[in-house]
Amino acid sequence: MTSHGVAPLPSEVFVRAPKVLLHDHLDGGLRPQTLLDLAAEVGYTDLPAGDPVALGAWFVEAASSGSLERYLETFAHTVALTQTASALHRVARECALDLAADGVVYVEVRFAPELHLTRGLTMREVIDAVLAGFTEGTMEAKAAGHWIRIGTLLTAMRTSSNAREVAEFVVEYRDRGVVGFDIAGAEAGYPPTRHLDAFHYLQRENSHFTIHAGEAFGLPSIWEAIQWCGADRLGHGVRIVDDIEVNPDGTATLGRLAAYVRDRRIPLEMCPSSNVQTGAAASIAEHPIGLLRGLGFRVTVNTDNRLMSGTSMSREFALLSEAFDYTLDDMQWFTVNAMKSAFIPFDERLEIINDRIKPGYAALRAELAD
Numbered sequence: 230m231t232s233h234g235v236a237p238l239p240s241e242v243f244v245r246a247p248k249v250l251l252h253d254h255l256d257g258g259l260r261p262q263t264l265l266d267l268a269a270e271v272g273y274t275d276l277p278a279g280d281p282v283a284l285g286a287w288f289v290e291a292a293s294s295g296s297l298e299r300y301l302e303t304f305a306h307t308v309a310l311t312q313t314a315s316a317l318h319r320v321a322r323e324c325a326l327d328l329a330a331d332g333v334v335y336v337e338v339r340f341a342p343e344l345h346l347t348r349g350l351t352m353r354e355v356i357d358a359v360l361a362g363f364t365e366g367t368m369e370a371k372a373a374g375h376w377i378r379i380g381t382l383l384t385a386m387r388t389s390s391n392a393r394e395v396a397e398f399v400v401e402y403r404d405r406g407v408v409g410f411d412i413a414g415a416e417a418g419y420p421p422t423r424h425l426d427a428f429h430y431l432q433r434e435n436s437h438f439t440i441h442a443g444e445a446f447g448l449p450s451i452w453e454a455i456q457w458c459g460a461d462r463l464g465h466g467v468r469i470v471d472d473i474e475v476n477p478d479g480t481a482t483l484g485r486l487a488a489y490v491r492d493r494r495i496p497l498e499m500c501p502s503s504n505v506q507t508g509a510a511a512s513i514a515e516h517p518i519g520l521l522r523g524l525g526f527r528v529t530v531n532t533d534n535r536l537m538s539g540t541s542m543s544r545e546f547a548l549l550s551e552a553f554d555y556t557l558d559d560m561q562w563f564t565v566n567a568m569k570s571a572f573i574p575f576d577e578r579l580e581i582i583n584d585r586i587k588p589g590y591a592a593l594r595a596e597l598a599d
């Protein structure tokens with residue numbers, strides 16, 4: 230029984246249930262052992278631990294300081310070790326394999342090409358290496374019985390001035406696996422409106438984008454991302470709760486922005502463990518996802534950075550299920566929400582919902598009923 234008196238789901242169910250992940254960073258999802266191997270290859274001596282378990286624990290601890298800026302510092306290591314085509318290919322391949330083994334059927338993985346240029350690669354070479362790694366990992370996973378499809382998002386950094394160039398690569402690679410664009414990095418002092426030309430370019434090209442907003446920063450950041458930049462989705466968006474008042478009788482009153490986000494069905498890419506680490510939420514049980522799901526927002530569940538949070542999609546769902554008594558029906562609701570919000574074409578989204586997600590949950594439900 231959980232603390233609320235509901236029989237918990239068997240733990241393997243979280244892995245076996247089909248899942249859809251829209252917000253996952255390539256440089257935040259490396260295997261600790263891979264970091265050690267890559268460090269040995271290039272003579273990198275700055276890693277804070279020499280064995281995979283201790284190294285994995287260090288990342289989680291360093292990322293749990295409660296500050297978004299310190300959280301972002303942990304990326305110095307993962308980025309330093311992914312500066313060659315072979316390292317990028319390996320990391321992308323393993324990303325596909327790890328997600329597929331965890332029961333993810335559709336994922337959009339994002340990375341910033343500009344972070345991988347210090348040893349002479351061009352942006353194009355970075356993108357090609359990652360796409361090739363994804364293709365290889367996807368085929369290998371399928372051969373092992375785990376079907377997965379990967380869409381790639383190219384990220385521009387808020388603090389840089391090359392967002393337009395990254396956006397042009399999104400359009401150039403749109404028929405080769407890249408499905409959208411993202412802006413990431415520290416929010417304070419770097420509003421998304423600095424990159425309006427990139428967003429307008431993508432809109433004119435009928436392309437899709439999401440913006441990290443409303444994580445460390447509040448409502449103005451969400452408002453700019455939607456009403457000035459035209460974001461299709463919000464990365465995190467947790468601070469939207471600042472525009473919602475819960476009344477003493479349990480009903481809620483929505484402000485204009487929160488109402489707009491709900492009315493327009495703007496997807497929120499929520500990352501529970503990551504939000505607790507950066508202080509955007511006090512705990513999983515107090516995470517706004519519970520309130521927002523209850524109010525019918527287009528909420529999705531995501532991992533953000535699996536290495537820094539020591540997490541996986543199945544773990545995020547297990548934590549939510551424990552905190553909010555979520556059932557298989559809730560998991561399916563989040564998963565369908567995410568699939569509807571994906572950047573691949575509508576008919577392809579429907580196909581995954583009808584051929585993978587619905588039958589997967591129906592089979593699990595039948596099994597659990599026995």
Ligand SMILES: [Zn+2]
Nearest residue numbers: 254441464533
């Ligand atoms: Zn993120």
